[in-house]
Amino acid sequence: MSFNFGTVSNPSDAILTLNSPNAAFAAWDDPQNTASSSATVTFRVVSQSLIQTSRVFKATLNGPWKEGSVAEDGCKNLEAEGWDSEAMRIVLSAIHHRTRDIPRSVTLEMLCKVAVLVDYYELHDTLYFFLNLWINDLWYPLPKVYSRDLILWICITSIFTSANIHQHVTNVAVSHCPSEFRTLDLPIPERVANCINTRRETAMKQLIASLNDIKSKLLEDATGCSFECRSAHLGALVIHMHDERLLDGAIEPPFKGRSVADTVTKMRGIRSPSKDWHVQTSTCELSLKSLTETALKTVDAIQGLKLDDADDCRLIVFTKKGKKSKGRKLED
Structure with missing residues (x-):
């Protein structure tokens, strides 16, 4: 499968190859039951569009690595692995200003997949409008029990911060989590997971x-x-x-x-x-x-996590590569 984001006036000059697309995502039960595809998905992209929107792509394409060199096919070649191919298509459509190709509504699953890509490639400003649109479309009703959907919401609101939603879903996690909080390998800040665990254990000790x-x-x-x-x-x-x-x-x-x-x-x-x-x-x-x-009455006052007031209510997010990025604040 291949997608071309170039135009006649601005032709593609780089190829992004997505290996093992659609790998298991936020596995709740048995991740062995969901295997990634052995096929690859290629995206012909405009390198300047990637450089102008993402510091990660900029460092990769302008750095002293092979991705910054033009290969024999006349293109720069980048690779990614395991991401959802549709989520990647949506993200690249936003980078290349192809807003007609971006859906006006998505599932919670897709919203989280896109949010994780936004976090990894530092694309908060590029996808801000659409993330805000999708969150406003999906937020009601929010989960009332500890579930995979609840963890997806905690991940989403840790990347694109929405104070009211974040406080609600973390409140549910503190009250209903039956053990230590599971991040499901999502880029949920360690301090958020630790705070949920601490408040839960404190409440149990109080009871x-x-x-x-x-x-x-x-x-x-x-x-x-x-x-x-x-x-x-x-x-x-x-x-x-x-x-x-x-x-x-x-x-x-x-x-x-x-x-x-x-x-x-x-x-x-x-x-x-x-x-x-x-x-x-x-x-x-x-x-x-x-x-x-x-x-x-000692536990009636249990509350979810409030976002930090410092730094314009933005969260520091540690991604799976150890890279730090800042969540974009959404209007409540």
Whole structure:
């Protein structure tokens, strides 16, 4: 398959060869099930268009490497590997100002594939309008559970920063991620992944600590109206903590297989003793439900990540080549 981006007035003078196109992208389950093609896709491009829009292409084509030399076929030759061929076609169409060839709507999958190329080749300004258009078209409804789509959104909003969307999707990740956050080999900044993991683990520790605090108060006669009242509620609490593996030492960071949202749900479902053990002459209204609801206020304030105010709210993104680029701020 071949594409030509040259014109009569500005003919192509370079060939970009995409090897092993359409490799597995952000594999969620088993990446072995998705193999890249052994064929190649070639793009005949105008080297000056690449140089003027991308510092990466500029360094490659103007540097002392073979890509900067004219080959026997009269063209400069560049290579890329594994990228999605349609995403590459869209990106090159934008570089060559062929806006008619750029779709007005894309899938979330394609949006992320294009965003990753934008990040890698530092093309934020070139694709700004279209990324903004596609994001506005796709953002509602955003994922409400931990899923591959959620991770794609975190990647997209880390490259083309949209504060409201980024805060929402990272909030969902903190609350619903059942283990350490997975980047799926996408160029999500390490500090974003680390912050999600830290906030999730902190919230889980707070939940477990709150249950232990309730247990301590019942043991120390700090609540309840009688020995029977305290004993019944303490026994019910310990049984619940045992069943849910929330006793000390039963579960440790990174709390694999347990999300904050699931733990909150289990805490809200805790059962108080069915028999009324309160002293008849007292006004004691002790219940595990009231105790745990008070404890849950510690995690009600969980929030997603806010973008840095510094540097025009732009994120520093570390790509898979170790190169740094800055995300472009999108209007919310």
